[in-house]
Amino acid sequence: MIFDPATLRYTAEGLIPAIAQDTGGAVLMMAWMTRETVEETLATGQVTYWSRSRQAIWRKGESSGHVQTLIEMRVDCDRDCLLMIVDQAGPACHTNRRSCFYTAIRDGAEVELMAPEA
């Protein structure tokens, strides 16, 4: 079946959550896409989100160089969430850590799992 980004289920704001996972299995981040950025991601092979804070297209790594090259896009059963398998250049997180999920909850306390990269 041909994939049509218009068939995804977007929020009232026209957004769909997108999870980025690297080829080694690490979950790197979760951000949001619009129909337009889903199309751009598939067309260019470079993962492109929608920045809710800036209300603008966010070509991941455009300024930092920490681009995400799309290996495969996946759609969930409800068609309201995307999973991007990516080749991540450098750290994914704006804190310079590999993943945004660097804080674990252990015995009721926050534990930092990874340090910023040099």
Add this chain to the structure above:
Amino acid sequence: MIFDPATLRYTAEGLIPAIAQDTGGAVLMMAWMTRETVEETLATGQVTYWSRSRQAIWRKGESSGHVQTLIEMRVDCDRDCLLMIVDQAGPACHTNRRSCFYTAIRDGAEVELMAPEA
């Protein structure tokens, strides 16, 4: 630092997205939690979501037996998304597939990656 679920950033509806990943690295699903279900998940060790369609607490696997036992909860840099590392009993998806992300987009077409489990 003590973890306080009240410090997470919830939507206007009081929700936070939660990604479930199994211990083998597979991303299983994305659903939503409330502050109350974050607390219940940590207290019980069984992953509990908020069902937006039913507007009710959703104790994953309560009727199907396909429970998610929490191995570790992680918080992202913006404190507006959670990652649950889980031990998944049976399939995570309501279609009886291991993961909800069973559809890949390849060359513009939808390709089914996994079949329902018996």
